[in-house]
Every structure is written in structure tokens, then in C-alpha cells.
Amino acid sequence: MTDLEDYRKELDAIDQELVALFEKRMHISQAIGNYKVAHDLPIFDEGREQRVAEQNLTHLKSDEFAVQTHHFLDTIMDLSKEVQKDVRAASNDYEQIFAIHEPKQPAQIGYFGETGSFCEEAMLAYFKEAPRDPKNYHTFESLFLAIQNGEIDYGVLPVENSSTGAISQVLDLLYKYGLSIVGEQYIKIEQHLIGLEGTSLDQIEEVYSHPQGFQQSTDYFKYHEQWRQIPFHSTSDSAKMVKDSGDAHKGAIASRRAAQIHGLSILAESIQNQSENTTRFIIVGKDLESNPRCNKVSVVFSLDNQAGTLFKLLRHFARYHINLIKIESRPVEGEKWEYLLYLDFEGNIADENVHEALRFIHRSSVYFRLLGCYIAATENK
């Protein structure tokens, strides 16, 4: 027998013991996983992992393989966490995530803002037939509450603007109320400074608008810093308020349509920073709706607060050839430095690769929810 064969025999015997011990360790780790799910504890315990490494390094006869031993223990604990994630995933009813509902017809629609709002425009553009007696709401949250209570079936809200980015309150409310995205619509946004008929710019002392109206028009306001900027419910509510006040010192940032509807004049035209200023609106409903024509998926999830977790997860989008459209992060309420990740990507939940990727995200996340699978809007729709 050669020396090599002797060595290999020795290794075989050691591996046999290692595998038996590894299997035993994984069973215990699985039991810990069940305990953690039952007691709502996080899988990753940094302090415990440090102690495991420290105490085991003291068992070494010399420092020669200290680095490798550390790596070995880390790898074992990574595998142990994988098993615990499977335990956690199995505890959630995975199939429930994909429960699809039929669209509601005829539906009661609601939108954010006063009549003349951009949301009303988005609603009229999205629904093929103009909805009958739509209801309007003056805060994002009151619209979410109305959907939750069944007062309306669908609500139209802004979620992202091309110059100011995500409208984070809407993302937070999607998580808070557990509602679903059933569709989306782009609307080109032109903001105007409007006031009472016959008013001139030098009479203006204060301007009302939704915070988005101000944020999208910061360049214009650089030259009018003496004007008080007063945040109000929506751009269209601001227009109505200016009209109702009858006060020539008040102006509003709103659309041309809002000016016409509320009988106001345009004092300064197209004051938004970006000429191509566009907002993406979402149609929110109570349940998940999807059909084979849907080609965009939105999810929200949170990860264990551990180095490399996000990378390990996003890597799978490349592996499954899924085109990521957008990623947005928001702090978790009440949890310091913990984040929820909102992800949009191309595909349909019935596609094999999307299904696999979602299964993986679900398994790797502490919290996971499929927000919607819907038809991606085109900007010139």
C-alpha cells in the first residue's frame, strides 16, 4: 500500500466521525430553529457565534490551524442557519402567499386628493371606463383605511416620482396595512403656481401644496424665498383651499386641470425642476390579483442583520435571469437600524424562474410578503 492510500484511509475514518457528528449537530440546530420560531427569536445570534468560535479555538493544541478552524466553525454555523431558515420557511404557509383573487367588478374606486388631483388623472388613465362616483381621500392613510374597511375596492396613490424618488409613506403603508398592488400608471406631471383670477405674482405671500409639489419645484422657489411654503394635504386640496379663501395673497402649486376645475388662474407655468417630471401611481387593492399577462412583481422583505445577506440574496436574481427594476429600503418601525427592502422585478409569479427566486427570498428573509404581480405600465400609455 502506498503512503497516500494510508493517509486517505486515515482521512476516511476521520470524515466518517465528522459526518456523524455534523449530522447530530444539524439535528440539534433544527430543534433550536423550532424553538426560535415558537419564541419569535432571530436565527442569527452574533454573541453566541463569537463564543462558539472562542471556546473551540482554546481546544486547539497549537495556533497553527487557528485561522482554518475559525473558518471551519463559521461555515458549520452558516449551514446551521440555513437549516433554521428552512424551519422558519416551513412554518409559514408558502402556498398562501400565492393565493390569487379575481378582480372586483364593478368596483368602487377611491383616489388621493381633491377633484383635479394627479391621482384622479391617473385613475382616469388607468381604468378603461371612467369609474362611477369615485371617492376621494385627503390623506394617504385614510385611503388605505378605506380599502381595508371595504369602503372602496381599489385606491390610486403616487409611489414614485422621477425627480424626488420614492414616496416613502406609501411604501410604509403598504407594509402596515398588508394591502396589494394590482396595477400601475405613469402620469407626466406639470406643476404650476396658481392663484385667484386677476392676482399677480407680487401679491403672493404664501404658497400651499403637497410636500411633493414643493420638492419637485425647488429650483423655482430659490428665486421666491420670501414666500412661506405651507405643506397641505394634496396639490388639488391646496387649489381648492386658495379658491375657498378668496385671498389674493395665497397661491397653490397644482396642475392645470386643478386650476380649471377650481376656477383659478395660472400665475407661473411649468415650475417643476424636470421638464420630463413623471410620477408612477399604483392601484392598491385588498387582495393579490394576477393573470398571465402580468409582467412585473413587487415584494417586501427584511433580512437578518448580518454581513453579506443582501448580496447572497440578490445574486439569485442573476442566477435565475431576472431583471431587477428597483430596490428601495425603509426603516422598520420601532427597530433601530433594521430595514425593509422593497423590490420590483420583471416577470410573472407563474414563471418557473420567478417562482424559484421567490421561494429563495422567502426562505432567506425574516419577513416576506408578495406585494403584487401586475402589468407594467409604459410611460406613454
Ligand SMILES: O=C(O)C(=O)C[C@]1(C(=O)O)C=C[C@@H](O)C=C1
Ligand atoms: O445557539 C444558537 O442560537 C443556534 O442557533 C446555533 C448556532 C450554531 O450553529 O452554533 C446557529 C446560529 C446562531 O447564529 C448561533 C449559533
